[in-house]
Amino acid sequence: MRTMGDLESRFEGVAGALLGGLKTGEALSLEFAGEASAFMRFSGGRVRQTGEVEAAVVDFRLYAGGRTLRKAFSLPGNAMGDLAAAALALKEARGEAARLPPDPYQVLPAAAERSSEAYPGSLPDPEELPREILGPAEGLDFVGLHAQGRVARGAANSSGARHFFATENFSTDWSAWLPSGKAVKSVYAGRDWDGEEHARRIAASRPLLEGLSLPERRLEPGSYRAYLSPEALNALMVFFSWRGLSERELREGESSFLALREGRRSLSPKFTLVQDFSLGVEPRFNGLGETAPERLVLVDRGRLAASLVSARTARQYGLASNAAPEDESLRSPAVAPGGLPAAEALQALDTGLYVSNLHYANWSDFASARVTGMTRFACFWVEGGKIAAPIKDMRFDESLYELLGGGLLDLTAERSLVPSTGSYGLRDVGGRLLPGLLLGGLRLTL
Amino acid sequence: MTSDLTRLLQAAIPPGAEWTGLRRVRSVSRSYSARDGRFDEAFSEEDSGFMVEVLSGGQFGYAATADGSPSGLREAGLRALTLARAAGPYAIHRFGAGQRPSWKVRWESPRAKSGSLGADILAEAAIAVSAAMRIDRRIVQTSASLETRDLEIELVSSSGASLAQVLHLAGHGRKATARSGDVVQARTGHGPRGELRQAGAEFLDLPALLEAAARTAREALELAEAEPCPAGKADLLLAPDQMALQLHESVGHPLELDRILGDERNFAGSTFVRPEDIGRLRYGSELMNVSFDPSLAGEAASFAFDDSGAPAERVLLVEKGLLVRALGGLESQARSGKPGAACQRADGWRRPPIDRMANLNLEPGESSMEEMVASIERGVLMEANRSWSIDDRREKFQFGCEYGRLIKDGRLCKVVRDPNYRGVSSSFWRSLFKVGDRSTFAAFGTPNCGKGEPNQLQFVGHASPACAFRGVEIFGGEA
Numbered sequence: 001m002r003t004m005g006d007l008e009s010r011f012e013g014v015a016g017a018l019l020g021g022l023k024t025g026e027a028l029s030l031e032f033a034g035e036a037s038a039f040m041r042f043s044g045g046r047v048r049q050t051g052e053v054e055a056a057v058v059d060f061r062l063y064a065g066g067r068t069l070r071k072a073f074s075l076p077g078n079a080m081g082d083l084a085a086a087a088l089a090l091k092e093a094r095g096e097a098a099r100l101p102p103d104p105y106q107v108l109p110a111a112a113e114r115s116s117e118a119y120p121g122s123l124p125d126p127e128e129l130p131r132e133i134l135g136p137a138e139g140l141d142f143v144g145l146h147a148q149g150r151v152a153r154g155a156a157n158s159s160g161a162r163h164f165f166a167t168e169n170f171s172t173d174w175s176a177w178l179p180s181g182k183a184v185k186s187v188y189a190g191r192d193w194d195g196e197e198h199a200r201r202i203a204a205s206r207p208l209l210e211g212l213s214l215p216e217r218r219l220e221p222g223s224y225r226a227y228l229s230p231e232a233l234n235a236l237m238v239f240f241s242w243r244g245l246s247e248r249e250l251r252e253g254e255s256s257f258l259a260l261r262e263g264r265r266s267l268s269p270k271f272t273l274v275q276d277f278s279l280g281v282e283p284r285f286n287g288l289g290e291t292a293p294e295r296l297v298l299v300d301r302g303r304l305a306a307s308l309v310s311a312r313t314a315r316q317y318g319l320a321s322n323a324a325p326e327d328e329s330l331r332s333p334a335v336a337p338g339g340l341p342a343a344e345a346l347q348a349l350d351t352g353l354y355v356s357n358l359h360y361a362n363w364s365d366f367a368s369a370r371v372t373g374m375t376r377f378a379c380f381w382v383e384g385g386k387i388a389a390p391i392k393d394m395r396f397d398e399s400l401y402e403l404l405g406g407g408l409l410d411l412t413a414e415r416s417l418v419p420s421t422g423s424y425g426l427r428d429v430g431g432r433l434l435p436g437l438l439l440g441g442l443r444l445t446l
Numbered sequence: 447m448t449s450d451l452t453r454l455l456q457a458a459i460p461p462g463a464e465w466t467g468l469r470r471v472r473s474v475s476r477s478y479s480a481r482d483g484r485f486d487e488a489f490s491e492e493d494s495g496f497m498v499e500v501l502s503g504g505q506f507g508y509a510a511t512a513d514g515s516p517s518g519l520r521e522a523g524l525r526a527l528t529l530a531r532a533a534g535p536y537a538i539h540r541f542g543a544g545q546r547p548s549w550k551v552r553w554e555s556p557r558a559k560s561g562s563l564g565a566d567i568l569a570e571a572a573i574a575v576s577a578a579m580r581i582d583r584r585i586v587q588t589s590a591s592l593e594t595r596d597l598e599i600e601l602v603s604s605s606g607a608s609l610a611q612v613l614h615l616a617g618h619g620r621k622a623t624a625r626s627g628d629v630v631q632a633r634t635g636h637g638p639r640g641e642l643r644q645a646g647a648e649f650l651d652l653p654a655l656l657e658a659a660a661r662t663a664r665e666a667l668e669l670a671e672a673e674p675c676p677a678g679k680a681d682l683l684l685a686p687d688q689m690a691l692q693l694h695e696s697v698g699h700p701l702e703l704d705r706i707l708g709d710e711r712n713f714a715g716s717t718f719v720r721p722e723d724i725g726r727l728r729y730g731s732e733l734m735n736v737s738f739d740p741s742l743a744g745e746a747a748s749f750a751f752d753d754s755g756a757p758a759e760r761v762l763l764v765e766k767g768l769l770v771r772a773l774g775g776l777e778s779q780a781r782s783g784k785p786g787a788a789c790q791r792a793d794g795w796r797r798p799p800i801d802r803m804a805n806l807n808l809e810p811g812e813s814s815m816e817e818m819v820a821s822i823e824r825g826v827l828m829e830a831n832r833s834w835s836i837d838d839r840r841e842k843f844q845f846g847c848e849y850g851r852l853i854k855d856g857r858l859c860k861v862v863r864d865p866n867y868r869g870v871s872s873s874f875w876r877s878l879f880k881v882g883d884r885s886t887f888a889a890f891g892t893p894n895c896g897k898g899e900p901n902q903l904q905f906v907g908h909a910s911p912a913c914a915f916r917g918v919e920i921f922g923g924e925a
Contacts, residue, residue, distance in 0.1 A: 039900050043709040046538035050529045051508030053796045072491040077513030099566040101485045101573065127528060130536040144712040145899035175712045252587035253623045253630045362835040364846055365864055365923040367630060372844050374837040395842050423900035446842045446868055
């Protein structure tokens with residue numbers, strides 16, 4: 001498989017070809033994403049699919065004559081082919097851009113910063129993965145995906161910006177199942193593989209599975225005191241990107257936080273949300289080559305402190321950009337900790353619902369920021385601070401103004417870095433630093 | 447089209463492989479969008495590459511690369527063989543070449559107008575559609591988009607398969623957002639990107655789009671002034687654009703054989719359907735007939751063969767309410783011993799094929815729209831999905847729609863906003879009491895159904911008549 005240096009040289013080569021091919025009066029910004037990954041999918045403790053993927057994509061914007069065209073192409077994978085593909089893409093883009101209407105909010109690239117970060121890791125040989133991953137799970141109904149390899153991101157523009165970020169990492173995203181359909185879920189991710197740590201995590205799941213084999217408790221619809229683990233909170237973080245804190249969506253009535261923006265609603269004074277690149281898991285640059293501030297406080301003790309502003313939105317509304325990507329999604333989020341020691345979460349919950357994971361969360365009412373979803377994996381009924389029984393999965397439907405507002409009793413003092421394990425198109429980079437939440441009430445509906 | 451691929455296959459076949467396949471995928475897509483009557487974005491993308499699959503000791507291994515040189519494919523074939531051999535002792539099933547048949551097929555989406563439309567035409571059309579929705583000062587934002595995609599898939603194998611198909615996809619989207627006081631409401635064209643189908647240049651019918659845009663804006667204004675949908679048990683009449691989502695989530699996904707076999711439990715989820723339910727389970731009322739139909743001209747996911755090389759044909763999955771067949775490709779069929787369909791699809795050259803919906807349709811019944819409305823004493827008509835959530839066993843769902851109209855004593859009454867409903871899949875489908883006739887039948891599609899580890903996004907098509915369900919829990923925005 002290719003080295004991280006190979007990925008960087010491919011980025012440099014294609015960036016040089018695109019930028020070097022510009023004519024007078026043209027400008028260009030480009031993003032690069034590449035990977036050399038091994039995937040092993042398993043089910044029932046056996047290998048379901050195994051393979052490797054080498055891929056790299058360039059996504060660029062050509063600015064010419066007041067027109068803007070965005071174009072993406074996959075790189076063939078050899079130096080000559082990459083350069084030829086770049087030259088052809090630029091030629092086609094030039095022809096197509098000339099036929100477009102003027103771009104009313106065109107923003108020419110202006111950033112000129114440079115950065116380079118590389119985080120090498122230590123990974124097992126892909127041929128050893130079946131034994132390494134499945135060996136410690138002997139006897140378990142073990143399901144999931146192990147992914148590993150090199151992932152790179154880059155950005156460059158005709159003003160001189162040049163950024164490259166690469167990491168060599170792995171994630172073993174798994175669950176272990178009982179015949180009853182109950183399961184323990186875990187993600188082991190990092191840069192340096194430790195087979196013993198993997199085995200330790202699997203061993204730790206076995207007593208949890210025993211707890212899940214207790215008779216199931218069926219809850220009636222109603223509001224219950226609840227504790228949400230960091231992984232459960234992670235399922236809700238999408239709502240800050242999707243109809244979330246985008247300045248453009250706030251301006252256009254698309255955000256579900258319009259009432260927060262207009263001061264009609266607020267979140268809890270205990271709740272603070274920061275875009276925090278000091279976590280070091282995601283690059284700070286965006287597709288225009290702009291570098292975001294290391295820390296940007298978005299929600300400060302329940303009040304909207306800032307929104308995510310891209311250069312295009314800034315141009316349209318006469319604002320200052322904070323180097324958000326074009327879609328104004330939230331990157332590298334961190335929720336401030338509270339005062340509840342995680343080890344005391346069950347005692348603080350006393351009697352109620354322990355939620356390890358949530359599933360398929362979606363907005364159910366935009367105006368009231370109400371969201372719905374399901375409990376999933378190891379969720380328990382707790383009595384007197386002790387686990388009493390696993391629950392039958394239930395649907396919740398509750399406003400974020402309640403979950404992260406009046407109903408938020410406390411957050412844990414410790415936080416977990418929940419890694420991004422998505423792999424649509426290419427493997428994700430990034431993660432979220434999140435505490436657990438103690439809630440006065442979680443409304444279950446079905 | 448596959449002649450040079452056959453030559454490249456020879457380079458990719460590693461010594462000692464029992465079977466080798468080479469799949470080349472090239473996707474060329476373009477999209478043009480506008481906001482508030484002004485240009486917003488033009489995007490074009492070309493993605494092409496190869497997947498080499500190798501069978502060794504009953505285990506498939508794969509290697510995906512964009513490097514189509516003989517040396518690049520030779521290296522990929524060797525890696526795929528190495529991984530297959532390493533996994534062999536841990537294989538979930540001993541597959542054979544029978545899971546990769548050897549047909550020879552050529553196919554292309556039927557088109558009334560071949561050739562592509564220029565960037566200027568498509569961008570100006572998007573601008574015109576978004577401008578046409580700015581009909582009132584209460585319209586705070588409008589957007590419109592047009593997109594096309596040409597997808598070429600070629601597959602050759604060491605056992606003689608030689609397959610080539612070209613799919614021409616096209617779609618448009620539009621959205622009008624209206625605000626009245628603190629109430630903000632949006633109306634789209636049959637849901638976000640719901641108007642996806644297979645077509646040539648004829649997909650751009652600007653006069654029809656402009657007329658639809660004006661209607662979309664008017665309905666956004668109606669919603670901004672409407673009362674919330676009431677809560678309680680009532681009959682539910684679903685338009686075909688919401689039936690598409692209902693079918694997708696509570697019939698299509700539960701019937702995927704890889705879910706039934708447990709492969710998706712860690713990510714997308716499992717299903718309440720068990721292997722022994724096939725041929726026995728009463729899935730819905732006797733009015734329910736569901737087909738897997740990749741042959742319906744113009745529907746989004748029509749094709750001639752799947753990515754295992756199996757020839758596609760129409761089969762019934764639910765017949766008069768009885769579950770008779772699941773959605774599983776040749777690998778899942780071999781593992782389960784159950785009949786399936788040609789639905790093992792990959793979302794591109796970087797991913798191996800998995801069990802997928804394609805065109806999953808509800809067959810038309812005999813009721814006109816007027817008859818269905820007349821049969822409801824107290825109910826709600828709901829159109830166009832805007833919110834979707836269902837549990838990992840595909841039982842407990844909650845769906846929200848853009849547009850609702852109350853039905854009282856057999857007549858359509860006032861518009862209501864934020865209509866939602868929830869239920870349990872099996873009992874919901876058993877409450878189906880009217881199925882619309884062909885005059886109510888319409889096809890929709892979505893380009894972004896997520897599933898699989900590693901993740902894949904797939905396009906699917908769903909055609910359905912309007913349908914009526916008895917005694918459903920409905921509610922509005924603040925309920």
